[in-house]
Amino acid sequence: MKFEKMQAAGNDYIYVNLFEEQVDDPEVLSRRVSDRHFGVGSDGLVLIGPDEEGDFSMKMYNADGSEGAMCGNAARCVGKYLYERGLTTKKEIALNTKSGIKYLLLTVNPQNNKVESVRINMGKAIFSDSNLVTIPEMVNYPLSVNGKECPITFVSMGNPHVVIFMDGIDKLDIEKIGSLIEHQPLFPQRTNVEFIEVIDQSHLKMRVWERGSGETLACGTGACASLVAGVITGRCDTKASVQLKGGVLEIEWDRDDNQVYLTGDAHFVFKGEI
Numbered sequence: 001m002k003f004e005k006m007q008a009a010g011n012d013y014i015y016v017n018l019f020e021e022q023v024d025d026p027e028v029l030s031r032r033v034s035d036r037h038f039g040v041g042s043d044g045l046v047l048i049g050p051d052e053e054g055d056f057s058m059k060m061y062n063a064d065g066s067e068g069a070m071c072g073n074a075a076r077c078v079g080k081y082l083y084e085r086g087l088t089t090k091k092e093i094a095l096n097t098k099s100g101i102k103y104l105l106l107t108v109n110p111q112n113n114k115v116e117s118v119r120i121n122m123g124k125a126i127f128s129d130s131n132l133v134t135i136p137e138m139v140n141y142p143l144s145v146n147g148k149e150c151p152i153t154f155v156s157m158g159n160p161h162v163v164i165f166m167d168g169i170d171k172l173d174i175e176k177i178g179s180l181i182e183h184q185p186l187f188p189q190r191t192n193v194e195f196i197e198v199i200d201q202s203h204l205k206m207r208v209w210e211r212g213s214g215e216t217l218a219c220g221t222g223a224c225a226s227l228v229a230g231v232i233t234g235r236c237d238t239k240a241s242v243q244l245k246g247g248v249l250e251i252e253w254d255r256d257d258n259q260v261y262l263t264g265d266a267h268f269v270f271k272g273e274i
């Protein structure tokens, strides 16, 4: 099976083109390729395929084999893959995902015809979803973690996110606290967790614990959820740069239409065959 490894802000996945390859068990394949010692090494697996509703489809699996409904960083890589590998000449692409169609806008350098960045309409921020969280509208909700009260804000971007504003995120024991919150019974499908330090109204610094993959260098849906949580708790503007371990993402929330936009780059790492 041929694959390509790509990364966006350091969030790395193995991409398989279903126009050429067949994948029978994506959950097993994701666990196998993601292993950083015995596999290729990645945060998960992404499958690119045909679609009847949109132009193409994207399916994504975390490193533990669980399926994610949406992945902002992978969606940008898929845009670059589709354009640069010749599957489309379109610069506006409708990508069907488990959380609905997302619209991608590619910025292409006319000198070399390479995709420099991708802006995605990530759709609505959702504050209440009984499939994902047992308490509706958790804004600064006092969650008890390890005997300590920790105010959390829940935002779904099609997938669940718990956002925690705090200082000193560099020193945080994210393995311990991230995993504890991921598995809280409040979140029936587990949750992603973002730790945010507010630099100023338009700059946030973030570390992320991803459901099913552990700490990653970036999370696009997480950056969107964090900006929205920052706005509704009065901490930041509706447009901000989010600095992650692997790079910077630009996030904008059109509050009137409740549409969140994510912009950032995407890169090929290498091709391989297993």
Ligand SMILES: N[C@@H](CCC[C@H](N)C(=O)O)C(=O)O
Residues within 6 Å of the ligand: 011, 062, 067, 068, 069, 070, 071, 072, 073, 074, 159, 160, 192, 210, 211, 212, 213, 216, 218, 219, 220, 221, 222
């Ligand atoms: N890295 C992603 C999100 C991937 C899915 C997530 N771990 C989940 O299970 O919901 C992004 O860039 O959005």
